[in-house]
Amino acid sequence: MTHQENKLVLNNFFHSLFPIEKETVEKITKNFTPFKLEKNSILLDKETVSTKTYFLEKGYMASFILNEDNDEIITNIFTAPCFVNDFLSFFKKExxxxxxxxxxxxxxxxxxxxxxxxxxxxxxxxxxxxxLLFVINYHNLNDRLIEMISQKAETRYLKLLKQRPDIFKHVPLKIIASYLGITDTSLSRIRRDTSHF
Amino acid sequence: MTHQENKLVLNNFFHSLFPIEKETVEKITKNFTPFKLEKNSILLDKETVSTKTYFLEKGYMASFILNEDNDEIITNIFTAPCFVNDFLSFFKKExxxxxxxxxxxxxxxxxxxxxxxxxxxxxxxxxxxxxLLFVINYHNLNDRLIEMISQKAETRYLKLLKQRPDIFKHVPLKIIASYLGITDTSLSRIRRDTSHF
DNA sequence: TTAAATTCTTATCATTTGACAAGTATTATT
DNA sequence: AATAATACTTGTCAAATGATAAGAATTTAA
Structure with a gap:
């Protein structure tokens, strides 16, 4: 077994979420195949049907849509290890x-x-x-929506900084800004005004 | 079979979402029981575990959380027929x-x-x-989050008015305002400024 | 039916955030 | 190392939204 085919991280992800036997996990992941992408590569492009489900073993990713003005709106930032999927596209073949x-x-x-x-x-x-994966994903999304509805940008920024400090080391601020629903200019201002924390 | 025990709306909901035999649906809904609530009743209260899953056959509902200032933040507005659940609480018993x-x-x-x-x-x-129910719920939530991130309140209001005109007939504007992530004052202003549409 | 409570609107002013532009810093490419 | 491209910051001004308060309209309760 080559290093690339070591399913430790993938298999452990199952164990970390749910009590499940080693043999069952091995059966589940038997037909998973590994691959790599360089930075700034597209895993799944808009207007295509997702025929695969993906597990991010290592690295950082983002998903985005283009609005009317063709600006990229960051919809999610992914930190390994996690599953990365467009559920609707994958399951409904849309x-x-x-x-x-x-x-x-x-x-x-x-x-x-x-x-x-x-x-x-x-x-x-x-x-x-x-x-369970759906329940957790749904719950995280709901929490994020509640924050967007009820908290101002500065509060959302400070919360993200506390909960996911790692992304500030690996993800450009303009992507984080868009994820927070603000402009990079605005994030820069917020960072200046909160840098004493 | 009394009128109250007529499962037509419930059973049809399954058929409307997914091709499925009449007998299978009847088997699924065999252990569902009906009940009624008057307006302004609590179906599921905060800090309790959801031991049931609910199908809203008729009427309008909302879910909300209380923020630090004890203001109600409306997280969702439900129009029958639909399932109404706190997935996390129900499946994880939290x-x-x-x-x-x-x-x-x-x-x-x-x-x-x-x-x-x-x-x-x-x-x-x-x-x-x-x-499929999870996929659709997740997708709707994701769309709503994208709107919150990328569109201003007026745009979100006009879209809601177009997509769910029924709720404006049955749900108080202050609840709709909170659902849109704005104050009732602000919604009132937006309605004045867009009433010519 | 009247009184009370709630909802909705409007006005004023403050705060938050965006748009744009210029400049600096960092990273990537040659 | 030099150049170009990208990312980040800052300043100014404008637009969007919030906070508060007062009054009008509507609904609920007595």
Missing amino acids: PTKETFQTITDCTFWETDLETVQDNFHSISQFREFSR | PTKETFQTITDCTFWETDLETVQDNFHSISQFREFSR
């Missing part, structure tokens, strides 16, 4: 509106819908894991 | 942070986790339905 792009060099594992379906219908613990 | 309250008189169907689990692990089409 074109995605978002583009998923690497920020740093990244390593991935991928598998196709057929494998996911086999696992989903034959391994009850994978079903539970899948649902 | 206390919810949100309160779910009726806006009008409402009729519901409910069932418990044990029934959901039985269905989830024994009926493959229910698994597909459940996942």
Whole structure:
């Protein structure tokens, strides 16, 4: 087994989320294959159908959409290890509106819908894991929406800085600004005004 | 069978989302029980664990959290027919942070986790339905977040007015304002400035 | 039906954030 | 190392939204 084929990080992700036997995880990840992308590569492009589900083993990514003015609106920032998916596109076979792009060099594992379906219908613990992954993703998204509704940019920035300090080391500020729903100018001002914290 | 026990709306909801046999739906909804709530009743209170999953058959609801200043921040507005759930609380048995309250008189169907689990692990089409429900809910939430990030309040208001005109007939404007992430004062101003549309 | 409570609107002023432009710093390319 | 490209900061002014208060309209309760 080469170093590239070491599924330790992938398999551990299952264990970290849900109590599950080693053998079951190995069965689930049997049909996952590894690959790498350099920084600033596109993993999944807008207006294409996502035929794979991706696990980000190492690196940083972002997803974005283009608004009417063709500005990139960052919709998510991903820190490994995590699954990176456009659920709607993958499960409903519809074109995605978002583009998923690497920020740093990244390593991935991928598998196709057929494998996911086999696992989903034959391994009850994978079903539970899948649902839990949805529940957690939904919950995180809901929390972020609540913050966007109820807190001003400075509060959101300070919270992100505290909860995900790592991304400030690896992700350009203009991407973080867009993720926070503000301009890079505004983020710069907020950072100046809060630098004493 | 009394009128109250007519599962037409509930059962049709399954058919509308996913191709599924009549008998399978009847099997799934066998253990759902009906109940009613008057307007301004609490369906699920903050800091309690959601032991049921709810289907809103008729009426309007909202969910909200309380921020630091004890202001209600509306997180969602529900129009029947739809499922109304705190996924995290229901599946992870954790206390919810949100309160779910009726806006009008409402009729519901409910069932418990044990029934959901039985269905989830024994009926493959229910698994597909459940996942699809998650996918659609996640997608709607993501769209709403993107709007919050990238569009100004007036644009979000006009879009809501176009996409869900019914709620403006049944839901107080101050609730809609909070849902849009603005004050009722601000919504009132926007409505004055856009009333010519 | 009247009184009270709630919702909605409007006005004024303050705060937050955006748009634009210029300049500096950093990173990538040759 | 030099050049170009990109990222970041700062300043100025404008636009969007919030906070507060007062009054009008509507709904609810007695």
